[in-house]
Amino acid sequence: MVGTRFTGSGSSRARRSYRAGRLLAGVLLLGFLVPALLAGGSVGSAVAATSSPTPAPAPTPAATPAATPAPTRSSAPPTVSPTITGPRPGSFVGSGSTTVSGTGEPGQEIQLLSAFPGEDPSCILVVDDSSEWSCTGVRLPSGPSVRLRVVVTADPAFAAEQTIAVLAAPVVTGGPSGQAASNGVVRGTAYPNASVIVRLADGNRCTATADTSGAWTCAFGGRLASGAAEVTAAQQATFSLPSWSNESAAIALLFDVDRPAPPTVTEPAAGGRVPLDRATYAGSGENGSTVTVFAGAYSVCSGVVAGGSWTCSAGGVAAGSYAVIAVQQDAAGNVGQGSPAFTLAYGPAAPAPAAGRATPSPRASAPLAAATATAAPAPEPARSPQTATPSQRDGDEAVALGALPGGWSDPTRFATAVLPPWSPSGLSWSQAVLLSLGSLMLLYVPARLLAGTLSRSRGGRPVWPGTAIAGRNRARQEYETAPDVAVNRWLVAGAALAAAATLIMLSGPVTSQPAYLRLLLAVMVALIVVNGVGALVPLWWSSRICRVPASVTFLPRYLLLVAVTALGSRLFEVHPALVFGLLGSVAATPGALNPERGQIAAVRAGSLIGLSTAGWLALGLLPTADGFLSSLGAEIANSVVLTAIGSVALVLIPIGRTSGRSILAWSPSIWAGLTTLAFTIMFGVLSPAVAIWNGDGTVTLLGVAAGVFAALSVGAWAWQRFVTPSRG
Known part of the structure; x- marks a missing residue:
């Protein structure tokens, strides 16, 4: 029909026929296209059907793929961003994992990023047809602002983010x-x-x-x-x-809250001699426990108990004689009481004396000595002077000077000096009470009688007049200009504190290990605590209760007491040490009455007794001294107990102008009660040393000496009281 033209009268009819034919063809074409489109076909298939002689059948539902439960992943670009609906923004989660949920575009693949930096996403999932998604078991770090972020895999610009607080269980x-x-x-x-x-x-x-x-x-x-x-x-x-x-x-x-029993030491024998370079120690104990051997201030070696026995070997102890003990710590961490102390000598034995100091005979050579060693049992031959080479002598000298390895966390004997009051020991409380009563009757009361006797014999003058310790005792008026030296009182207090701490530290063996600098710091802290309690409590009592002004006075002679007690404990190997820690006294105004002075002195003594008791009880609650801080805390607590109870026991002596004299003048019964209590606690604290003294007969000797002192004091008092007046 293309190219057809209509002419003449019949052209109008021909045009109408042509248009009708085109309309019919269009209707027929639409008839084929609509069923094809409704059946799911494409326009191309419909067009192909129109050109085919035989129309193709429409696709049936059986020809489509089978449906699956999982949502179909969409490759189309996202149109909406996902959201997080749980947990809510700013909410608190009390565990280390939770469920995170939200909404999104159906079919889109999303990722929940991990809250831990650098980790893979916590979840990768596809939003279902209901537009919801959920991810369970999401691990979360603890923190006040933990970020939750979800993104679309195809386009991370479509994302949602919020923060929550998370605190996982410890x-x-x-x-x-x-x-x-x-x-x-x-x-x-x-x-x-x-x-x-x-x-x-x-x-x-x-x-x-x-x-x-x-x-x-x-x-x-x-x-x-x-x-x-x-x-x-x-x-x-x-x-x-x-x-x-x-x-x-x-x-x-x-x-396991039960402390282990003291271990036993079977090797080496008490009173023997061991070499400096390496010595072997052995004994028995509780299975699984660790036994540590101490020689004086040295922690020698440690061994684990297996099959009921332990053994260890080490060197590094300076030449000399030391009290050796073994301490046992069970697997649970309980530390038991130390074993009974015994003395060992460290170092080479003294050379055997040679007759006439003759030159050693060739027969004493090493091969011959080795050949004849089995002829008769003999002690181990001493090292001859020829075998002591210069290098060996230099090494011994280095050890003697204390050049030993050590760290800041190494233990010292002050860390375990005092046993807690509930620990088993060789001294019962009844024995402590009896010893305190004996000290009261054989030492303190006779000392008071003797001091009064000597004072009366001097016409009322004090037994120890208050003269200067050094320098010329000249009156101030003898100088044209009296020398005034202004010294900062805080500097004096600091110097006295450092000197007292050094002396107390010397109550036991000291080496050049860094741990003893830590011990010096611990003793200084303990002295601050003891002197603070011993001064502030009576000051408060005098101002609030007695209404009497009082002041703290520094007493230099107290440093002499610190030195005597510390060095005496070192000399006689008293462990725990009996030390004195006060550096001053609380003095009321000159116009105060005896009852007021006695009350202030009694409060001072009672505060020190209470401080020592509290520190003693606290020792059982402290952690094991196995590091710098734990060792420092244990040394402070032990130093507080020793200095507080040692100080109150000495200031209660009723002679001179001590607190004991003021309390006795005010109330003898209160003085007797405080003294008995202080001595009972002191003997409890010193129970390891007292138990050793009881075993080797030292307690008996001290009792005899105290009895002789009491007899002489009472005899002098009775002679002056009864005999001298009758003869005059």
């Missing part, structure tokens, strides 16, 4: 050493500076605060019984207030 790692055995101390990790509550199944609990690294330690109270128990913990941080984290997973710990 972790319980075990006992003091991180093992399953515990002496009541539990360790673990938590969020830095968080508060931690640790619970047992029976309701017993303890609290702790994590340090900046997240480590925490807590000790259960006295109600804890030995046995297995499950332990859980929860924590609370400043950003989680008032909420707590969930409870941690329960772990089973074996609690």
Whole structure:
């Protein structure tokens, strides 16, 4: 029909016929296209059907792929961003994992990024037809602003983000050493500076605060019984207030709160001599425990008890004689009482004397000596002078000077000087009371009688007149200009404190190890505590109760007492040491009456007794001294106990112008009660030394000496009281 033209009268009819034919063809074509489109075909297939002689059948539903439960992933560009609907923004999650959910465009693949930097996404999933998605078990770090972020995989610009607060449960790692055995101390990790509550199944609990690294330690109270128990913990941080984290997973710990018995030392024998370079120690103890041998201030070696016995060997002890003890620590961390002390000599034996100092005969050569060694038993031959080479002598000298390896965390004997009051010892409380009564009757009362006798014999003048210790005793008026030296009182106090701390530290053996600088610091802190309590409490009493002005007076002669007691303890190997720690006294105004002076003195003595008792009780709660801070704390506590109880025992002597004299003049009964209490606690603190004295007969000798002193004092008093007046 293309190119056909219509002319003449019949052209109009022809045009109408042509148009009708085109309309019919269009209707027929539309009839083929509509069924094809409704059946899911394409326009191209419909067109192909029109050109085919035989129309192709429409696709049937059976020809489509089978439907699957998983949503179909869409490759089309996203049109909406995903959202996070749970947890809500700013909410708190009390565990280390949770479920994160939200909405998105159906079919789109999304990723929930990990809250831990550098890790793979927590979830990769496809949004279902309901436009929802959910990811379970998502791990989260603890913190006040933990970021949750979800992105579309095809276009990360379509994303959603929010922050929440998360605090996971703390972790319980075990006992003091991180093992399953515990002496009541539990360790673990938590969020830095968080508060931690640790619970047992029976309701017993303890609290702790994590340090900046997240480590925490807590000790259960006295109600804890030995046995297995499950332990859980929860924590609370400043950003989680008032909420707590969930409870941690329960772990089973074996609690052992019973201290082990003292170990035994069977080798070397008491009174023997051991070499400097290497000596072997052996004995018996509790299986699984660690036994540490101490020779004076030296921690010699340690061995683990297996099969009921232990052994260890080491050197590094300076030449000399030392008191040797062994201390046992069980697997739970309990430290028992030290074994009975015995003396060992360290160093080479003295050379055997040679007749006429003759030159050694060739027969004394090493081969011949080795050949004849079995002829008769003999002591180990001493090292001859020829064998002491210069290098060996130099090494011995270096050891003698204390050039020993050591660190800041090494133990000293002050860290375990005093046993807690409930520890088993060789001295019972009844024996301590009897010893205190004996000291009162044989020492203090006779000392008072003797001092009064000597004072009366001097016409009322004091027994020890108040003269200067050094220098010319000339009156101030003898100088044309009296010399005034202005000295800062804080400088004097600091120098006196350092001198007293050094003297007290010398009450036991000291080496050049850094740990003894830590001990010096601990003793100085203890002296500050003792002198602070001994001054502030009576000052408060005098101003608030007695209404009498009082002042603190520095007494240089007290440094002499510090030196005498410290060096005396060192000389006679008293361990724990009997030391004096006061540097001054509290004096009332000259117009104060005897009752007021007596009350102030009694309060001072009572405060020191209370301080020593509190420190003694606290020793059982301190952690094992196995690091710098724990050793420093133990040394401070031990020094407080020793200096406080030693000071109060000496100031209660009722002679001169001591506190004991003021209390006795005010109330003899209160003086007797305070003295008995102070001596009972002192003998309890010194129980290891007293037990040794009781075993070697020293207590008997001291008792005889005290009895002789009491007899002489009472005899002098009776002679002046009864005989001298009758003869006059």
